[in-house]
Amino acid sequence: MKKSPQYSVKQKTIHWLTAILVFIIIVFSLMRTSVAQYVGGMGTLFTIHKSFGVMIFFITLWRIYVIIKQGVPEVLPKDERLQRIVSKSVQGILYLLLLILPLSGYLMSSRPLNFLGIISIPAIEMPNTFYGFFHSVHIITAYALIALIALHMFAALYHHFWVKDKVLKSMLPERWFD
Template sequence: MNDRYSSAQIGLHWLTAVLVLCTIFLPYGQDLVADWLGGTGGVFTLHKSLGLTILLLTVLRLLVRSVHGAPHLLADNAVWQRRAAKAGHLVLYLLLLLMPLSGLLFGRKPVELFWLVQIDPLPLSDGARALARQFHLTAKYLLFILILGHAGIALWHHYRLRDGVLRAMLPRRN
């Protein structure tokens, strides 16, 4: 039984984590970075570009996971804990897919992917755009909670239970 995630899964996890944190930070820290990015428009160009990158990385993560699976680290835990872990991961993956899509859908202007490629907005009704925008703005709070919970539970496993769950997602030490 494998007790670690594959190197590809570990790399994709941590790359996604860093990009998610950067994406979350950008709208809140725009005063700090707007000058470097050519103004507020540049902040949101980067925010949207990172969001779409997260979408692609999440699809890739799911493909890699379908090939490599996941270690059976919680086999000795209570059924409710295993179910809670599965549910938490499912909601995290759904948000990593739906947040970028909803952000893309509510915009009326083309999205510039890293200032290189322009993606035209879809022809949606005002109601559909409003729904996508409301989902995006509301779901960010659920994402905040899940990220904090995910990190907190990983630390609880590492420091309290000492069961190797966090070590399974850390790069190997040589």
């Protein structure tokens, strides 16, 4: 039996770690008033939000490095040119958004970034209009990220349930399908 192409364990770990952190940030952001009371207030919630953003930023840099070093498996058929172009484009834009979103979040604040209560990263002094610009970038990028994540998830489910190929399985543990 021919094995289907698989992402490396490192790539799968990075993917799912990023997915979990992004999911938590989205839930915390959309339900911030409800969540704040459970985590110790709005200040603590913002510290968690910003800290997870920093983690996502560096995990995304690590992910890009791993992709450059290891490459990625060819999970889509060679004759599906349009699917391959759309897939690579969406992945590239997702990585770009995962870098822009935390950066714009950092740059929109005139306060130091307190990473997990351990490290304080000083704010960058800028004119107030810049803070507003980066706030707008942060909000627009967040909604774009949510839309692309939804598209990404739909595509994975489409491949699994309708096309019945190995695209989704390539990012899941192999032992689930033995």
